[in-house]
Amino acid sequence: MTWETVIGLEVHAQLATKTKIFSGASTAFGALPNTQACLVDLGMPGVLPVLNKGVVDMAIRFGLAVGSSVAEKSVFARKNYFYPDLPKGYQISQFELPVVIGGQIHIELDGGVKKTINLTRAHLEEDAGKSLHEDFEGASGIDLNRAGTPLLEIVSEPEMRSPAEAVAYAKKLHELVQYLGICDGNMQEGSFRVDANISVRKVGAELGTRAEIKNVNSFKFLERAIMFEVERQIDIIEAGGAVVQETRLYDAAKDETRSMRSKADAMDYRYFPDPDLLPLIITPAMIEKVKGEMPELPDAKRTRFIEQYKLSDYDAMVLTGSREIADYYETVVAATGAKDPKIAANWVMGELNARLNADSLDVSESPVDASRMAGLVARILDNTISGKIAKDVFEIMWTSTDSADAIIEAKGLKQITDVGAIAAMVRGVIDQFPEQLAEYKGGRDKLFGFFVGEVMKATKGKANPGQVNQILKDELAK
Amino acid sequence: MSDHIDVHKVARLGALAIGADEVGAVGQKLNAIVGLFDDLAAINTDGIEPMAHPLDQVQRLRVDVVIEKDIHQYVQQIAPRVEAGLYLVPKVIE
Structure with missing residues (x-):
């Protein structure tokens, strides 16, 4: 008997604005509890939400990047439920008329197999606060700094058929939102959270009953959670049982999913249009303006690197892995007169990457910035130093602020070419x-x-x- | 006509404590409200676009600039319990 896995993902991407979606309070991460929650975020009587233009621009940017239609008119709705970290008693979201409709994400699987995953929609909403359950006897602590933080919830069609496809999709989306500059992608801090809707069915049969796994915050856990959940559902059905529609949590320590709430306790959210907010109208002029500010997207950049710098598919893939690494590489190549883009590629992917990994640093935090790296690569290209000596120079550069030239001069490392x-x-x-x-x-x-x-x-x-x-x-x- | 409001369910969704002696009266009042909606639902609205807002205006947008200050010490004066800057509420998860 062959089972087919059916997976749809809902991703919450925290939008990288300076302020909340409906208030002028800061969204900076890591502030002391409740120091970034203003009267609007606290749901005080008499306050009114005012929509952040940055949020709208980012939603348009996403919509353009995935080839969707950006809704000319979208409407904010109230999603009603009670929880201590939701001060108003409702979350402002979008329901019937979301801002982004449709769109596609193209994924590549092992062995070069390509697949297109369709998006259902993406809508804007506000995040809730945080509940801390551990440290207080008989009480939960509530931090409302996160309340009102803008989220773009990106919903896919149930078109993924394996954990690998789900991970490839999530990674592609993760890369895309960072390239677009609309989300910092920090999964540890909860900036990019994944919910997975999972069901199994006999090949060709109707969709089975699904379970939803909430708030998975790493790609590894996403893969494991889906694998566990698929096995669990198949076991239930093969034993003659029926899968219950419910929300489940993935426990990484135990590598299992467990029930959070079943459909019987499912919320009745009683959505209705929020009377505090007027319809959001996005004009063609707004879309054109955002179009003019769109960065080059990962797939286009990859293709260009292969053509322009004559790099291999692999090199181009690594060097476009993030916008930061791509920018770093291009700065080095531009500064070295684009004489030998492959040498620059080897240095960025090799020595630089290894050193960054060893020190757990991001390329944006590299002690050797792109212009100093270019200074080093230039001396290799003009035969002032050999590649081997360059590694020694690089080591010194890593722990100092000296230029490659200064180090070569001071240490007498100039290559003998006479x-x-x-x-x-x-x-x-x-x-x-x-x-x-x-x-x-x-x-x-x-x-x-x-x-x-x-x-x-x-x-x-x-x-x-x-x-x-x-x-x-x-x-x-x- | 909808005359079967489940008062217990509505009370649970609304997080309201409604005593056993009140259920009948509250149910009657709620059914009267629902009756009004039934009247509205009886009107033929074919081909009429749902109205998201009574004012024929569009959403104004705010520039993305921080204008709010830290007011937690001020607003926490009215909170029943506060510790380490956090609002304390009865434990949500056991």
């Missing part, structure tokens, strides 16, 4: 090792490497390796 000087050193080395010379002449070709090593040692690594090889070959042949 043929006469190298030849003299090569002859000196050959004279030093008559036994090895005799063996080499006797046919032990391997000793060539020994001579190269000795010459490099004698020059403290500063001789140009290509020249050393050539001159050594000539001298040994004499």
Whole structure:
């Protein structure tokens, strides 16, 4: 019996505005509790919400990026429920008329298989506050700093058929919202949260009953939660039972999902249009303006990197992994006169990435910024230093603010390219090792490497390796 | 006509404590309100676009600039319980 998995995802992307969706309070992360909750966020009587233009622009940007239609008219609605971290007793959301309708996300799976996932809609809403249940005897602590933070809820069609597809979709969306500059994508801080609707069915049958897993905050957990949930549902059905429509939580420590609330306790949200807010009208002029400010999107950038810099698919993929890394790379290439984009690529993907990973830093936090990196790459390209010496220079740059040139000068690392000087050193080395010379002449070709090593040692690594090889070959042949 | 308002369900959704002796009276009042909606529902609205707002105006937008200050010490004076800057409420999850 073959089971098919059906997955639809709802992603809450926190929009990267400076202020809340309906108030002028700051959205900065990590502030002391309740210091960023104003009267509007607190739901005090008599206050009125006023929509943030930044939020609307970001929704338009997203809509354009996924090829959807941006609604000319959308309406905010109240979603009513009681919870201590929801001061008004309702969440302002969009229901019947969302701001973004349709759209597509193109994913690529292992083995290069491509698939398109359709979006149902994306709508604007406000976030609730945070409840802290641990630290207070018999009480929960409420922090309303997050109340009113703008969210774009992006809803996909139930078109994913495996955990891998769901993860590929979520990652693509994650990359896209960051490229668009509409979400910082920080999953630890809850800026990008995923709910998964999961059901199983016999191939070709009607959709099965689904369970919803709430608030998954890592791609690894998303994959595991879906795998667990699919197994659970198949076991229930094969044992003659029926899946119950319910909301479940993924417990990463136990690697299982468990019931949060069943349909019997499902909320009746009693949506209705919010009388405090007028319909949101998005004019063609607003859309045109946002269109003019759209950044280059990941897929387009990837294709351009391959063509413009003659990079491999893999290199282009890594270097466009985030807008920051792509910008860094392009700054280095531009500053080095685009002579050899591959060398710059190797340095960004190799040394820089390794060092960033080792220090758990993001490229935007790199101690060596793109212009200093360009200074280093330029000296490799003009043969001032070898790639090997460049690694030593890079290490010094990492812990100092000196330029590559200053370090090369101060440490006397300039590559020796004077043929006469190298030849003299090569002859000196050959004279030093008559036994090895005799063996080499006797046919032990391997000793060539020994001579190269000795010459490099004698020059403290500063001789140009290509020249050393050539001159050594000539001298040994004499 | 809708004359079967489940008062207990409405009370639960509204987080209201309605005593057993009040259920009948509250039910009657609610049914009277629902009756008004039944009258409205009886009107033929075919082809009429639902009205999101009675005023024929559009939403004004606010620039994305922080204008609010920290007012927690002021507003927390009216909170029944506060600790470490947090509002304390009866435990939500056991």
